[in-house]
Structure formats: structure tokens, C-alpha cells
Amino acid sequence: DAGITQSPRHKVTETGTPVTLRCHQTENHRYMYWYRQDPGHGLRLIHYSYGVKDTDKGEVSDGYSVSRSKTEDFLLTLESATSSQTSVYFCAIRSGLAGGRRTDTQYFGPGTRLTVL
Amino acid sequence: AQSVTQPDIHITVSEGASLELRCNYSYGATPYLFWYVQSPGQGLQLLLKYFSGDTLVQGIKGFEAEFKRSQSSFNLRKPSVHWSDAAEYFCAVGQGGAQKLVFGQGTRLTINP
Known part of the structure; x- marks a missing residue:
């Protein structure tokens, strides 16, 4: 499981409330990613981080913000949750970067199921 | 922009039968391709990846995939x-x-x- 945990694993919230999801890794990987999974869309990248305080947008970043104040934690925040953000959220880490393309691979956490009512 | 298409949403096969899942990609350079598997309620597990060299890639659980540049496929x-x-x-x-x-x-x- 590449030492990735996500919290909470399940959350139900109401429209308009702020929500923060946490991804925690134990292996000091530089890159971390947030994806969302929706039926018919596979997984889509929301934001990623390439170091402490270094983040960038992905394909579906509107309505989301992220923060990375220390290597091990990557936080995803929905400032004002909407029903369209009901989804399963996966965090991933990039491992094996030093070994080049042969070992460079992303590994995924267990996911957080978020329901916005 | 890069894209990936899996033409088959749902496939049913009998136990013991052979399987082929299709994947077509759009990418300008030499692609870096992956297959992941997700069991119900679980995260994603890497099955195999192609990064260069041999076009037939072996993975875990007895899976393999073939990269065909001419067809932009990785089945x-x-x-x-x-x-x-x-x-x-x-x-x-x-x-x-x-x-x-x-x-x-x-x-x-x-x-x-």
C-alpha cells in the first residue's frame, strides 16, 4: 500500500460546508496527487504537489484547493461543498523517481467516499 | 491533449476463458502506459506498465499487455x-x-x- 493513508474514509456533509480530506504518507515521497473517481469518467486529476508548498492544478481543479506544509501530508479542501463534488477521492504518491522510467510509478491510497447532500 | 479510451464498459467472460481488454491512447511522444485494477470498495493496484523497450509487458496475477505504437493500443x-x-x-x-x-x-x- 506504499504507506498511504487517507482520512476520513467516509464523510457525509451538507451543501455549502467546508470539507478537508487528508492524505498521509510515511515514505518521504516528493510527489503527491489527488484524483476523483466518478462513474463513466475513470479517475481525473484535481491537484498535485511536487514538494512542500509546491502545488499545481490538474484537469478538474475548480472548487478545490490544496496545501502541503510538510512532506508527509497533502490536504484537499472543498471550500464550499456542492452536490457535484460527491465522489470517491484518491490520493496517490509517486515512487521510484530516482530510478527513471523503469521504477517511476504512482501508488494509490484506499480512497475517501464523500457524499454532499 | 492526451486521452485514453477503453471502448468496452462491461465485459463478461466465463471462468477459465481468455481475456482481452482494449485500451487506445492519444499521446505525441513515447507513451508511459499503465494498467490498474480496482476490486469493489478498494483502491487501485498496479498490474503492469510500459515505459520503453519490449512491447510485451508482463505483470502481476498472470496478466500481460502488448504495446502497439502503429495502432496506439495497449491491450x-x-x-x-x-x-x-x-x-x-x-x-x-x-x-x-x-x-x-x-x-x-x-x-x-x-x-x-
């Missing part, structure tokens, strides 16, 4: 499926230096006993 195969292979399968391409993954829509595999 996943298994000679004999087991009931435990029932899951959803995702093809993905890595994009750019940050290796942002672009996923296909997924193929759900059902195994008949």
Missing part, C-alpha cells in the same frame, strides 16, 4: 481468468514531467462460473 490480456479477477480495470497514460495520469473510463469485468 491487456490473460490466458485463463479466475473468479477473483472480477473487478474494474483502468488504463492510463502518464503525462509530462510530473507524470500526471490520464485515465480511461474503465472496464468492468464479470466472471461467470
Whole structure:
């Protein structure tokens, strides 16, 4: 499981409330990613981080913000949750970067199921 | 923009039968291709990846995939499926230096006993 945990694993919230999801890794990987999974869309990248305080947008970043104040934690925040953000959220880490393309691979956490009512 | 297409949303095969899941990609350079599997309620597990060299890639659980540049395809195969292979399968391409993954829509595999 590449030492990735996500919290909470399940959350139900109401429209308009702020929500923060946490991804925690134990292996000091530089890159971390947030994806969302929706039926018919596979997984889509929301934001990623390439170091402490270094983040960038992905394909579906509107309505989301992220923060990375220390290597091990990557936080995803929905400032004002909407029903369209009901989804399963996966965090991933990039491992094996030093070994080049042969070992460079992303590994995924267990996911957080978020329901916005 | 890069894209990945998995033409089959749902496939049903009998246990012991052979399997092929299709994946087509759009990418300008030499692609970095992946197959992941997701069991119900679980995260994604890497089955195999192509990064260069041999076009036939071996993975875990008896899976293999063949990269065909001329057809922009990276199809996943298994000679004999087991009931435990029932899951959803995702093809993905890595994009750019940050290796942002672009996923296909997924193929759900059902195994008949």
C-alpha cells in the first residue's frame, strides 16, 4: 500500500460546508496527487504537489484547493461543498523517481467516499 | 491533449476463458502506459506498465499487455481468468514531467462460473 493513508474514509456533509480530506504518507515521497473517481469518467486529476508548498492544478481543479506544509501530508479542501463534488477521492504518491522510467510509478491510497447532500 | 479510451464498459467472460481488454491512447511522444485494477470498495493496484523497450509487458496475477505504437493500443490480456479477477480495470497514460495520469473510463469485468 506504499504507506498511504487517507482520512476520513467516509464523510457525509451538507451543501455549502467546508470539507478537508487528508492524505498521509510515511515514505518521504516528493510527489503527491489527488484524483476523483466518478462513474463513466475513470479517475481525473484535481491537484498535485511536487514538494512542500509546491502545488499545481490538474484537469478538474475548480472548487478545490490544496496545501502541503510538510512532506508527509497533502490536504484537499472543498471550500464550499456542492452536490457535484460527491465522489470517491484518491490520493496517490509517486515512487521510484530516482530510478527513471523503469521504477517511476504512482501508488494509490484506499480512497475517501464523500457524499454532499 | 492526451486521452485514453477503453471502448468496452462491461465485459463478461466465463471462468477459465481468455481475456482481452482494449485500451487506445492519444499521446505525441513515447507513451508511459499503465494498467490498474480496482476490486469493489478498494483502491487501485498496479498490474503492469510500459515505459520503453519490449512491447510485451508482463505483470502481476498472470496478466500481460502488448504495446502497439502503429495502432496506439495497449491491450491487456490473460490466458485463463479466475473468479477473483472480477473487478474494474483502468488504463492510463502518464503525462509530462510530473507524470500526471490520464485515465480511461474503465472496464468492468464479470466472471461467470
